[in-house]
Amino acid sequence: MNCLLNRMTRAAVAAFCVILGANSLLALDDAPKDKEAEKAAEAVKVQGTFEATRSWELNHGLDQFGELEIKKILPHGTEVKEGQTVVWFDTESIDKRLSAAEIDIRLARITAADEQFAFDQFVAAQKLDREDAERARQSAKQAYDNYLQVDRDRKIKSAEFDIKSSKASLENAAEELKQLQQMYDADDLTEESEEIVLKRAKRSVESAQFRLESTEIRSKRTMEQSIPAEDAQTEATWERAQMAYEKTLRNLDSAMKKRDIERRKAAEALAEKEADFEELRQQRKSIVIKAPGGGILLYGELNRGALNAKPSPIKAGVKVSTDQVIATVVQPKKMRVRLTLSESDLAGIKTGDSCVIKPAIDPKADVKGIVDSVATVPFMGTKFDATVKVVGQLPDAVKPTMTATVELTK
Secondary structure, three states, X not given: OHHHHHHHHHHHHHHHHHHHHHHHHHHHHHHHHHHHHHHHOOEEEEEEEEEEOXXXXXXXXXXXXXXXXXXXXXXXXXXXXXXXXXXXXXXXXXXXXXXXXXXXXXXXXXXXXXXXXXXXHHHHHHHHHHHHHHHHHHHHHHHHHHHHHHHHHHHHHHHHHHHHHHHHHHHHHHHHHHHHHHHHHHXXXXXXXXXXXXXXHHHHHHHHHHHHHHHHHHHHHHHHHHXXXXXXXXXXXXXXXXXXXXXXXXHHHHHHHHHHXXXXXXXXXXXXXXXXXXXXXXXXXXXXXXXXXXXXXXXXXXXXXXXXXXXXXXXXXXXXXXXXXXXXXXXXXXXXXXXXXXXXXXXXXXOOOEEEEEEOOOOOOOEEEEEEEEOOOOOXXXXXXXXXXXXXXXXXXXXXXXXXXXXXXX
């Protein structure tokens, strides 16, 4: 019996040793895996900033005024309601500009009226000028037609008639001399009387001959020189008159267009000044800035959800430009966490990963979050942007621009 017990005891001890050895081997095999799992579960801690998912940047945006001086602004950190006035501007310089603009409009109206009056006068004067030009053209045309239809033929006929008349005078004188000669040959007149009469008759013939020759010369010059020259002169005079008429009409048309442009220019200048004045007047009514939504008023422009390291210079008495961000209104009800990751932080982190958000103002609070976005391109240097969506309930003390530590599990 004792022997049996001893054998059973030894068998049990042997079996225990085998089991213990097997467990030791299994433990040795699982040791690297546990270390890898532990390493894989190691959390990456990244600093982030609470950022409102909805915010509004405030600037005066009144391009008509340029720089404006802040007269009053609600304190930094004030909770504001939608439509509440948060910034007031000094209006003294604006009112001066409005007065000056109103004077400019009055002067522009006078200038436009003067231009319109001058244009109307010019149109009336142009009508008279066109009538004068037409009369001058008609007069030149009448002179041209008279020459071609009457004067030219009359000059030719006059030259021909002068020759014919001179020939007739010569023939008459010659005939008279001939008759006197015959009569004196038959009469018993003294030679002295006969000689005197004949000499007179001969001189008449010579005079008639000379006049005929002169008339022929003049007529030849008239036909061959004077009339062709006058033809050319008359034609040139008519062409110049026609050119002068066309030039006058062109000048009148050009002058009319220039006058019309000047009139329109004055009218457009007036309309532009009136539009600018109206815009200035309307913007004068909007010389305050109201909150476009409810939230917390923060001075200046936020950078990736955070305030600038230096205090904002915004205060009463400071001048701000048209597009300068004076303040930002942030809604604190819904926030996300904006992260700045290094290249090493990117490894194994992807959209949809769970994480834990620990607000700096309440480190004991563990708020659940989910990686909402991860940039694959750096926004500067080797820094990458990422955002975390807040899933859990944040402590009431957490406000936009505050910081947090986000534990990301790779």
